[in-house]
Amino acid sequence: MIDTRSAVLLHPLAFVREQLGMGKMQFATAVRRHGERLGHHLGTTRSTIYKWERGDHAPDAVTQLVIADYLHSSGLRVSVEALGQKPWPLWLPAWEDQVIAAPWTQRSTLEALTALGSEPVDRRGFIGISGAALAGIGTQWATADPALAAATKGDQITSRTVDRMAVRIESIRAMEQDTGGVDFLDSARADLELLTRMISNSRYTDDIGKRLYTLAAEVCCLLGWMSYDAGLQAAAQKNYTTSLRAAKTANDDMLGAHTLCFMATQASNHQEQRAAVGLMESASSVSGRVPPAMQSSLAAHETTVLCKAGEHKRAAQALNRAFSALERASDDRPAYLRWFGESQLRSTEGRFLLATGQAGRATDALEKSVTHAAPRDQAVRCGTLALAYQRAGDLDGALDATERAIKALSTGIHTQRGVQRLQEVSKALAGHRSEPRVKEARAHIASLAAA
Template identity: 60%
Template sequence: MVLDHFSTKSDPEPEFDRRRDVTADQPLSPLSHPMAYVRVSLLGMGKAQFAEALRARAQLLGYNLGTTRSTVFKWERGDHDPDEIAQIVIADLLQIPASACRSAPWPKWLPAWDAQVLSTPWAMGDTLKNLKALSASGRMDRRGFLGIGGAALVSIGTQWAISAPHCDPSLEAAGSGDSVTPAVVDRLSQRVQSLHALEQEAGGGGFIESGKTDLELITRMLDNGRYTEETERRLYALGAEVCCLLGWMNYDASFNSAAQRYYAAALRASRAANDDTLGAHTLCFMAVQAATHQEQTAAVGLMESADGVRRRVSLTMQASLAAHQATVLLKSGQEKAAGQALNRAFAALERSNSDDTPAYLQWFGEAQLRSTEGRFLLSTGQAAKATDALEKSVDQAPRRDQAVRCGALALAYQQAGNLDGALDATSRALDLIDNGGIHTQRGVERLREVHKALAPHRSESRVKETRARIAALTTL
């Protein structure tokens, strides 16, 4: 009997996929599913080779598995999940206990993310090792999926919240490096602020390597330099800031698993620096990423960890916390609670003072809050009001954010029945991304939504032209 019933009969696969079947000696393209990452990066197999290996392993285990290349294609496209027997065989091939595939739903039990960041103690030396590993690593991006979710994702925030702040003497220098003076840290901080500005103007995808260079500098100073305890704290705070920025830039480029690694490292470094604001700031970004990838329960848990320091951070950070809570609650279907959080965000921002806002949080202001308000109104069926909020948000935003928000504005106009407004907003987004050199995968994905929303009007000449521009940009 053929146990894997999805493999015996299937629709033909697109021809392009046959040509791109990845083997061990071909360059990796962005992988959109954990199974694809495991197959290519860990096993170095193409789809046909992987299917053959599964059939052979199944025979050794006493099963008759009918897996084919088409079966693997459908697993990785998300059309079907492997049945129970197939998952047992996959686990055995990967030398994973069979109990593992029963402890979490498919594909979350696959080894698509290094669990070391979860299990490493939150001591200063271990945090330094974590930062060094990130700054020395090559490209680890797997575009499209989160490497960790559920309770394990919530636990990162919980560990940050309960871990004790650093009170020990400064670490002994690993070597005989130069003295790290406050002036050196000041110059390094200026470099990081320049990176923030570049990311906001042009998108983060093109500056990831620059961020990694800054992270390498910071970890080298921590590892080899001679410094006071206060300078050590500042270096860890800078390390947390750079890791959080790298997490954001990877998320903006849809390299989601890499983003999670950097966010987790940022939490550790923020705790080493005893910086509640940096930690809460990082948790906000982690929560939004989780909610975007249908990890709503985890997202709410991360925000609960962040909210635990609300009374110890500035009013600007409190406004940011409430705004991110609104986003997460809205995505989890809690509209009333989301509206209440949005009201708290506006109230806190109105009372805030820019003098108490750290440089890495200066991006948060009325423009960002209007964007959150617009998305809330759009999701709750108030498209006409959403257009007003989103127009204000776009007008006040840096260029990268304009590119993303114009897509949301186009959707709001389309839902409000204003086709001209939708096309104008879409054109602005296309000009920024296609002609303006803005790098944002999130903006591209928003345009894909616009392409679909405009389909009922495809026969109109201007709509046809606009959809063709989107298709050319996004390779729909």
């Protein structure tokens, strides 16, 4: 049997089986027999359980009812009513209670890193933690005590080795900005696995250990972002959560707050507005002790979250703070924050203006944001720019921006966010479907979405 915390990180059903002391075959047999008692003839096998836990398939509605009833009869906290509130596997009694409840210690961080590196690719399009529990992660991170244990046996890790790992991670970050992160997920996972082995098996000073955990946090945050960009929402959330633990173990509050910003953005884009605001409040708790560049980033993310939550006045105030802090910022910043600058802030401004009914002004800000953006970001922002032109009544401008986005996504840039943005554009242009250019653009968008 695997460790219980590792099991839940692999898949909630793996944790449930661990709680019951069952292997895949035992669980499949128990579900079949329970189904027969309820009048259902199921074909559940060990292979079926394997595919469920890989994310290849989900049990049908009848099978889920049988599983819920079986777990309830086995003494686990689950009810049939839970099935109507959350999709599979989120209703299983595992993820929120156990992963979030894990102590914020070096041991728990290492367990999370190890499990994260061994889990299968996420095929689900939803995030795993929701509501108050999601917001609570930020509160836990903000109040947890960091801990660095004594080094274990193995080779001595030197600062030169850590420097080399930092260069590897920075190269992945640079490449994903050029073409999108989906092509580099395996490379980042390999680096995370290497870092985890170094942390687990090697000897190093406390300072080197802190750097190793910092790099692990950076890789997890980067993996979270790349997964999010590829539409792998649950994987993104798991990586972000593990990044928070590693950052706390390294006592790096700035990196932890950086990760919380991305978690808040993801939550906001998945209708978890209250949780998103809570995550940003936790992130902003460090604003008084971080440099201006990070203050600007915090305020920019706060702008996005507040705008999504309909708090436009507070969002405008946050946007003003972001621009003010950026004016004071220097180029001396950590590698994970080098992407943030005027281009990103103009994108935030453009999206705020668009959301508040100022489409004409939004086009100016978004054009500036596209000019100096990384190729991957250009592909996404051109879609937003097209929406702004469409709402401003400029069909030619909307089509020009759409064609720029289509060209980028058709020539080597991979970002699910970019495709989804273009699908919004296609819907917005539906009223002009008889126009030849519109018809052609919508056909290209449909082709990209189907790929």
